Amino acid sequence: MSDESRTHxxxxxxxxxxxxxxxVSNSTASLAFSGTGPVSDxxxxxxxxxxxxxxxAGPDPRARSLRTGRSxxxxxxxxxxxxxxxxxxxxxxxxxxxxxxLAVIDAGLLILTDTGEAAGRIQDASMDAVVxxxxxxxxxxxxxxxxxxxxxxxxxxxxxxxxxxxxxQDNREATxxxxxxxxxxxxxxxxxxxxxxxxxxxxxxxxxxREAHGSSNTTMERLAGARDVFPDAVAFTARGSFxxxxxxxxxALLDDPNHRPTAIIAQSDLLAAGVIRAAEELxxxxxxxxxVVGFDGVRVDGLWPYxxxxxxxxxxxxxRAAGAAIVEMLDGEAPEPIGFTSEFxxxxxxxxxxx
Amino acid sequence: MSDESRTHxxxxxxxxxxxxxxxVSNSTASLAFSGTGPVSDxxxxxxxxxxxxxxxAGPDPRARSLRTGRSxxxxxxxxxxxxxxxxxxxxxxxxxxxxxxLAVIDAGLLILTDTGEAAGRIQDASMDAVVxxxxxxxxxxxxxxxxxxxxxxxxxxxxxxxxxxxxxQDNREATxxxxxxxxxxxxxxxxxxxxxxxxxxxxxxxxxxREAHGSSNTTMERLAGARDVFPDAVAFTARGSFxxxxxxxxxALLDDPNHRPTAIIAQSDLLAAGVIRAAEELxxxxxxxxxVVGFDGVRVDGLWPYxxxxxxxxxxxxxRAAGAAIVEMLDGEAPEPIGFTSEFxxxxxxxxxxx
DNA sequence: CTGAAAGCGCTTACAG
DNA sequence: CTGAAAGCGCTTACAG
Numbered sequence: 001m002s003d004e005s006r007t008h009x010x011x012x013x014x015x016x017x018x019x020x021x022x023x024v025s026n027s028t029a030s031l032a033f034s035g036t037g038p039v040s041d042x043x044x045x046x047x048x049x050x051x052x053x054x055x056x057a058g059p060d061p062r063a064r065s066l067r068t069g070r071s072x073x074x075x076x077x078x079x080x081x082x083x084x085x086x087x088x089x090x091x092x093x094x095x096x097x098x099x100x101x102l103a104v105i106d107a108g109l110l111i112l113t114d115t116g117e118a119a120g121r122i123q124d125a126s127m128d129a130v131v132x133x134x135x136x137x138x139x140x141x142x143x144x145x146x147x148x149x150x151x152x153x154x155x156x157x158x159x160x161x162x163x164x165x166x167x168x169q170d171n172r173e174a175t176x177x178x179x180x181x182x183x184x185x186x187x188x189x190x191x192x193x194x195x196x197x198x199x200x201x202x203x204x205x206x207x208x209x210r211e212a213h214g215s216s217n218t219t220m221e222r223l224a225g226a227r228d229v230f231p232d233a234v235a236f237t238a239r240g241s242f243x244x245x246x247x248x249x250x251x252a253l254l255d256d257p258n259h260r261p262t263a264i265i266a267q268s269d270l271l272a273a274g275v276i277r278a279a280e281e282l283x284x285x286x287x288x289x290x291x292v293v294g295f296d297g298v299r300v301d302g303l304w305p306y307x308x309x310x311x312x313x314x315x316x317x318x319x320r321a322a323g324a325a326i327v328e329m330l331d332g333e334a335p336e337p338i339g340f341t342s343e344f345x346x347x348x349x350x351x352x353x354x355x
Numbered sequence: 356m357s358d359e360s361r362t363h364x365x366x367x368x369x370x371x372x373x374x375x376x377x378x379v380s381n382s383t384a385s386l387a388f389s390g391t392g393p394v395s396d397x398x399x400x401x402x403x404x405x406x407x408x409x410x411x412a413g414p415d416p417r418a419r420s421l422r423t424g425r426s427x428x429x430x431x432x433x434x435x436x437x438x439x440x441x442x443x444x445x446x447x448x449x450x451x452x453x454x455x456x457l458a459v460i461d462a463g464l465l466i467l468t469d470t471g472e473a474a475g476r477i478q479d480a481s482m483d484a485v486v487x488x489x490x491x492x493x494x495x496x497x498x499x500x501x502x503x504x505x506x507x508x509x510x511x512x513x514x515x516x517x518x519x520x521x522x523x524q525d526n527r528e529a530t531x532x533x534x535x536x537x538x539x540x541x542x543x544x545x546x547x548x549x550x551x552x553x554x555x556x557x558x559x560x561x562x563x564x565r566e567a568h569g570s571s572n573t574t575m576e577r578l579a580g581a582r583d584v585f586p587d588a589v590a591f592t593a594r595g596s597f598x599x600x601x602x603x604x605x606x607a608l609l610d611d612p613n614h615r616p617t618a619i620i621a622q623s624d625l626l627a628a629g630v631i632r633a634a635e636e637l638x639x640x641x642x643x644x645x646x647v648v649g650f651d652g653v654r655v656d657g658l659w660p661y662x663x664x665x666x667x668x669x670x671x672x673x674x675r676a677a678g679a680a681i682v683e684m685l686d687g688e689a690p691e692p693i694g695f696t697s698e699f700x701x702x703x704x705x706x707x708x709x710x
Numbered sequence: 711c712t713g714a715a716a717g718c719g720c721t722t723a724c725a726g
Numbered sequence: 727c728t729g730a731a732a733g734c735g736c737t738t739a740c741a742g
Contacts, residue, residue, distance in 0.1 A: 026729085027729060069734075
């Protein structure tokens with residue numbers, strides 16, 4: 001027997017080789033591994049012994065997935081580089097929620113970035129389903145190809161769109177609520193710090209032209225909510241949801257003592273924390289001379305003693321909803337779109353304006 | 356022609372259907388898509404037109420990967436849950452570095468957790484290669500199966516082991532350096548806060564028994580380095596590299612005013628930040644009454660005005676080295692193991708003991 | 711430049 | 727409980 005096994009070194013052993021050595025057919029060997037069909041204990045044992053002898057590690061996943069039509073892999077497409085996505089606690093919470101639900105069907109999580117150049121990966125990977133995080137399913141070419149492939153697609157906060165299931169968030173209504181809170185406190189001169197407008201992620205003042213061409217659903221909805229209350233608010237767009245970006249934006253909006261807003265609405269907590277940092281550097285008291293609101297409800301280390309006024313969104317829940325929807329779709333069901341609601345949290349970073 | 360296309364609705368179109376509609380052979384249609392072989396422009400155009408007509412989105416990745424033997428997917432196995440891994444800046448830096456290099460070969464990143472129950476995924480996923488982060492390749496069963504499969508394996512800070520390429524770190528020497536720094540300052544009563552000892556991640560005082568059975572390479576090496584200078588140091592093991600865990604450990608080591616160390620060596624910066632937080636809560640001055648050193652050299656938000664004395668490790672570089680090694684191995688080369696060195700950074704959290 | 715044929719390694723009805 | 731056969735959808739030498 002060990003002679004026989006030696007003839008198989010070099011190339012990886014196959015199920016056929018194992019079957020041959022065990023003296024059974026391919027089908028029986030296959031059943032012995034999958035545990036699906038009825039195989040006698042003696043036969044199974046013979047097959048497993050042959051596998052051990054040949055150093056066979058089990059059926060090749062590639063062949064199995066061609067045959068069964070399933071790869072056991074669910075793709076997650078993010079818009080930015082891996083490094084940036086992983087710095088955003090909201091994105092991590094989403095991934096966490098997704099992976100919790102996918103664990104149920106034992107699927108792996110394939111991280112794909114859609115930064116333009118690497119679009120090939122999106123089309124060439126064997127995936128059973130795909131979750132889009134913050135991508136615009138309507139516009140994107142590589143995503144169009146996925147839709148054509150007909151695999152289940154779920155978009156978290158994407159543009160609602162025909163064949164893509166959307167997990168939504170009340171971005172506009174929630175931001176409007178925060179803006180109204182500032183209005184009610186007496187603020188009239190309010191500035192905005194926005195998330196990126198599109199995949200290009202250009203930092204700078206938000207001009208009407210750029211605003212007209214914004215394609216990021218989340219950014220545009222939160223912007224609309226703020227504009228519902230403060231239509232003419234000055235705005236500055238950050239390169240991403242990072243504290244440093246908030247600080248840069250804060251300085252851009254606050255450095256000139258003659259043109260300072262009394263409040264700033266930031267589209268994320270990290271941006272808000274950065275704005276507060278900029279205010280500290282400029283010796284502007286928060287909330288005495290500047291009110292700040294965020295969005296997300298994530299814990300920002302080092303913000304203490306500030307308790308940020310913000311909109312708490314259920315990020316892990318959203319991820320779980322996306323994961324659960326994928327599981328249902330793979331099961332042939334057609335789940336309904338889901339909308340999530342944020343909760344307004346009144347912290348100690350907002351107060352009536354001092355002037 | 357549109358009648359012909361209609362007959363294909365329902366099932367996904369295949370390359371064969373496209374070839375038939377275009378009036379060419381399978382091989383020619385395949386070449387038209389891959390762009391590999393010589394195909395006349397006219398023929399290619401006819402194939403692509405047929406594909407458009409049938410709504411064919413390109414060759415099925417599953418079939419292609421069975422045929423070519425490559426899936427374009429590289430697995431990354433982490434030991435903990437997704438959520439925990441993504442909270443650790445070092446792990447994110449490693450992933451970032453890996454993904455930078457994998458972008459070169461346009462490979463996707465499949466995140467797999469090795470928390471015990473989900474081990475099936477590790478064996479069943481089609482991957483061209485695997486990077487192990489902080490797993491012990493020697494002990495783990497699911498990883499043994501990967502080795503048997505014969506795909507390239509790279510371990511970051513794993514136990515050096517036969518057929519697994521190791522990307523190392525001078526954990527022991529570096530920690531010894533930090534311990535010596537404390538010794539030179541005059542500290543004799545030093546306590547340790549360690550990372551988890553094994554996959555079970557149990558929090559609590561480090562007993563000799565538990566220490567004897569520790570399996571996490573990184574933890575054990577850093578522990579050995581500290582013991583080189585302070586053989587009898589009391590130690591407390593955290594559940595993971597988080598600020599809160601450091602705070603818990605800090606309280607465990609500092610709450611009793613009669614048995615307080617004059618210095619604490621934490622095995623990560625996040626743990627060190629937590630220890631400092633605990634000290635603040637107990638009104639113990641750092642570095643006046645307590646010196647604290649960390650490991651990693653990551654920016655911890657909210658630590659200011661402290662500048663942590665720590666060992667700066669090149670995490671992104673390590674990730675890149677792992678990614679580059681994978682690329683080489685997939686190319687048939689046999690790269691050498693690499694060892695990385697940490698740099699000692701003297702901050703303002705260490706000083707001579709006050710007693 | 712194009713086609714006919716083999717085969718990647720498996721799973722799954724279908725018989726027996 | 728076991729086997730013979732078909733086929734998942736593609737790519738790749740090999741001819742021509």
